[in-house]
Amino acid sequence: MKQFRKSLEQLTVAYQLLRWTLLVLPVAVLAGSMVALFLWLLDKATHLRWEHEWLLYLLPLSGIVIYWLYRLGGRNAEKGNNLIMEEIHQPGGGVPARMAPLVLLTTIITHLFGGSAGREGTAVQIGGSIAGLLSRKLGLTASDTRILLMTGIAAGFGAVFGTPVTGAVFALEVLAIGVMRYNALIPCLIAAVLADVVCSAWGITHTKYHIDFSGAPLSAAIPFIHTDLLLLLKVILAGVAFGLTSLLFSRLMHTIKHNANAYIKIPWLIPVAGGLMIIALCYVAGTWDYLGLGVMSKDPDGISIVNAFREGGRINDWSWLWKLVFTAVTLGMGFKGGEVTPLFFMGAALGHTLALLMGAPVDLFAALGFIAVFAGATNTPIACTLMGIELFGGTHVLYFGVACFTAYYFSGHSGIYGSQRLVVPKYD
Template sequence: MDNREFKETLFHKIDHNGHRAMSVFSWTIASIVIGVLVGLFATAFGLSMRKVISVRESNPWLIYFLPVGAVIITFIYKKILKVKDSGTNTVIAAIQSDERLPFRLAPLIFIATLITHLVGGSAGREGAALQMGGAIGNGIGRVLHLSDTNKKTMIMCGMSAAFSALFGTPMAAAIFSMEVISVGIMHYAALVPCVISSLVARYIAAYFGLGAEIYPIEVIPKFTIKTAIIICIFAIICGFASILFCTMLHKYEEFLSGKIINPYIKAIVGGTSVLVLTLLVGNQTYNSTGSSIIMSCFTGASIGLGAFLLKMVFTTLTLSCGYKGGEIVPTLFIGATLGAAIGGLIGFPPALMAAVGMGALFCGVTNCPISSLLICFELFGYEPMPYFLLAVAFSYWVSGYTGLYKSQKIVYSKYRSNYIDKHVQ
């Protein structure tokens, strides 16, 4: 190589590395900005949720406003959003394609979720957080006039930040937004931005008093062939439970929309159904997030085997008629109560079974095994690792191609190394 060629090669490498350094610097700044803004928004949402749930628990009569709440939510979405809303599916579709993700979705889902929980709808909060974070991330990308590709990364950053702030699991949050889009591939180009946004948002949430929920597992039996078989069988049950839950959500919504065209009548019918079911049960155990019931699964409370089925029914009725909030916390409720109930029946530590059930159900409905493992580690610690690993693997396998999010793509088969590129069922 002569002197001229050497200089050209050197300048090319300097120019290339300079552009790379500027890209890293730019994304670091953008990720911090998203982490701060989404972290503040999600923290305000989380603290508001605490207040709203406390008000409802102190005033049980608020459940009689369930039909009214559904009508109000339907009205504000029709008047303000003015486009079809498919919940978290809207955010996933915006990353997969060039579908529009309006910024006004963020305040709308904030208000609608608070109304849902104020009147006692059975829903979560992390699904709402994903929509808020995605809408804010996309809005910032539009303000900065970023390319469509970079805006998709901004959406994933916003999703990670909101999930981390609310759920208190920054590792899982950073990976989840990349993993949930397409099953079988990971959007690694967004890894560093998502990690930064997730950590910054979690710091913001912790600073303002939105702590992470930690669930104690006091008894962890030695991992043996016998305990492994028990967990494998339970994970298979969880896989089928996730299929049942997703099928109930999708089919009942299709049924209701097919039978009732007017969205306001559908809201009244759905709200009344949740109210009647609550009165028939005789308490409000299955309304709202049910976080206190999840915690009771780890403190020795007796959990009936029918609890997980009732939560499925309550959540299906709630989310099919216009209420907002998401399915993730109900999924954790279902997994925890199913695990605690079966653990009590077979003499296996109920707290450990509840933890395994939460991880297995989360994996089954989201098709995100890596995120599911990380959530287990962050919520319950690393000691039960073999149990979590087996449960997540078997649940992922058994759950097939069903899932919460119909916009989610299954790129590679779960059973062999085949490219299939299909949407979840």
């Protein structure tokens, strides 16, 4: 009888795997395809802005367009990632199908006219919107709807960055601080892998990053220590700085949004004011390199994520802070896009600066900042450690983990997602 029960359990597992593969397949195919279209349009918009820099001066007007697009057709879709997370926590009105085209269009508008924003938020909303639509069409239960929405998050994230394992774990980890929903583990992994495959099949490629630093043990006289302890100490100190940067960004963005809504009584003037502030910040900073994604700049030696991985270029001690302010203003004042790629920029630039100050490898510390500031701002240290492995290889996984976990603790209980729940506190 016991053996029969075990066999029955395995058959149930096989059935669930097959069922969820079939449910996730359309989510992954559609999300991967829409993310591919989004990334293609984003690249075209970025190069068009580089060729026609006067487009920046239309940023305030583009903010009005974005406001009215959501006012006329968006309704609750404007809540973005937070709406998806709320629906997973407590199913209610559902995630509207119009969220996907709205966020895709408005994010492209934001980047075309010079807003400083990312792309993960758009990809996640695309995945969540598709999952929500499919759930309604199939009449799924509340429990199954939660899981399917999580697969939408995983599909969007995995496809937009080319990191499927990270996408799966991110979908499990981001919903609540201190817990992960393992009942969605396999569906999220299937969704992230398939969406990444589909996105790549459309010819989309992702930026490649390299860490040339190989590392060495502290002393040959202590053969059982395989880690440079002095370097590890520097990584811990950098992790503290990365966590505090995450905290600063989250609080500044939320503060700007709160004050803008409190003191600017005419709603459509909020993005107008934000656009004017971005234009002014460009002249104060003396460069336009802080606009857009920041993965690369118009000038090959300009301030960008790619150039943060090497010495030289124009990365300076305050590049990370400039990008932080540009992005907090852009997103806090009503423009659309994600926060994650700008967080990569802040972290890589800060890591570059800290490496020069502490005499550490620049490429390694840029990579650590890249993932650790993201870990602190989203409270997802495990996903971000895995992202380090997927993007940079597994050689320095110990440093990745130490930096991400340290940043996670020092970012406190704040984060960029207001609907993220606190279940297990980071400390008593």
